[in-house]
Amino acid sequence: MTDDxxxxxxxxRVPGAAALGLLAPPGAVVVPALRLADPEWTAQVLxxxxxxxxxxDxxxxxxxxxxxxxxxxxTPVLAGLATGVRLSAELADTRLHLLGxxxxxxxxxxxxxxxxxPELRTALAAVVSAVAEAGDMxxxxxxxxxxxxxxxxxxxxxxxxGDVEAVTALAAPLAAAIGTPLPGPRYVDVSAPAGRTVRFTRRASCCLLWQVPHEVVCTSCPRRDPVQRQVLLEDLAERM
Incomplete structure (x- = not known):
């Protein structure tokens, strides 16, 4: 793939683009994104x-x-959507960059x-299928x-x-257009000092990190008690 x-x-157009993963770091290993849809390659990665x-496990x-x-x-296609630049979601057009x-x-x-x-739906379906097969899930x-x-x-x-309201408003229509089995994305606004509100994703998934030795349940994990999760998010919002 040539860089156009x-x-x-x-x-x-996006401040902090490198930290968001829009710029590939020097020395990263480049992998064609089509490999993500290969269950054998994914099994080797796992x-x-x-x-x-x-x-x-x-x-x-x-x-x-x-x-x-x-x-x-x-990240690239969503950042493109937010900034008005159409980027391809096709796996054949995409490269993944991996660190050590x-x-x-x-x-x-x-x-x-x-x-x-249709590009997003096809790409997600292909990779989800491969990951599910490789993970026996x-x-x-x-x-x-x-x-x-x-x-x-x-x-x-x-x-x-600097426009959380407008950019996050793109989430629900996009997910609805992609359709089932993709759930609808949700957000929650948490009060912070000085009359501010801080928006967080109201997660539909658990990353299972807590099942890894010495790790704990994430702050926003849907497995948490809702009241406890709210308190933790409010504490986080105060520090942002």
């Missing part, structure tokens, strides 16, 4: 990550992998044409992770460009 400059145009993740490994990979994979240990850190693609929705929890990644990435871009 379309993603660079998006990155130029096996390689097992020692570092300190678990042999394939479902946990697959869930954690997809939690990071989906976030990185979706196989950690996804960025994705790059080219300009897209036509309707974004159901697909539905992986679709829930996809919707949380969609919501999280739009929220991150919205914060970066």
């Amino acid at each position: 400059g379309a993603q660079a145009a998006v990155a130029a 096996t390689a990550r097992a020692a570092r993740q300190r678990t042999a 394939r479902r946990v490994l697959a869930t954690l992998w997809w939690y990071s990979a989906s976030s990185v994979l979706l 240990g196989g950690t996804p850190v960025a994705a790059t693609t080219r300009a897209g044409q036509g309707d974004l929705v 159901r697909e539905r929890p992986l679709w829930a992770i996809a919707t949380d990644s969609l919501a999280n990435r739009l929220l991150a871009v919205g914060r970066a460009v």
Whole structure:
């Protein structure tokens, strides 16, 4: 894939583009995104990550992998949507950039044409199927992770460009257009000092990180008691 400059145009409009994964870091390993839809390649990735993740549970490994990979994979097209630059969501047009240990850190693609929705639906369905097969698990929890990644990435871009309200408003219509089995993304606004509100994703998925040794349940995990989760989010909002 040749770089046509379309993603660079998006990155130029988003402050902190490198931290969001819109710019590939030097020295990262480049992998064609089509491999994400290959269950054999994905199974090899999960096996390689097992020692570092300190678990042999394939479902946990697959869930954690997809939690990071989906976030990185979706970032370019969502940032493009937010900034008015159409980028391709086709796996054949996309490259994944990995740091040491196989950690996804960025994705790059080219300009897209036509309707974004069928491309996203096809790409997500292909990768979810491969991850489910490699992790010996159901697909539905992986679709829930996809919707949380969609919501999280739009929220991150919205914060970066200084318009959380407008950018996160793109989430629900996009997910509805993609359709089932992708759940509808949700947000929650939490009060903060000085009359501020801070928006967080109201997650539909659990990353299963708490099933890894020495890790705990995430602050926004849907497994948490709702009252406890609200208190923790309010504490986080105060520090933002």
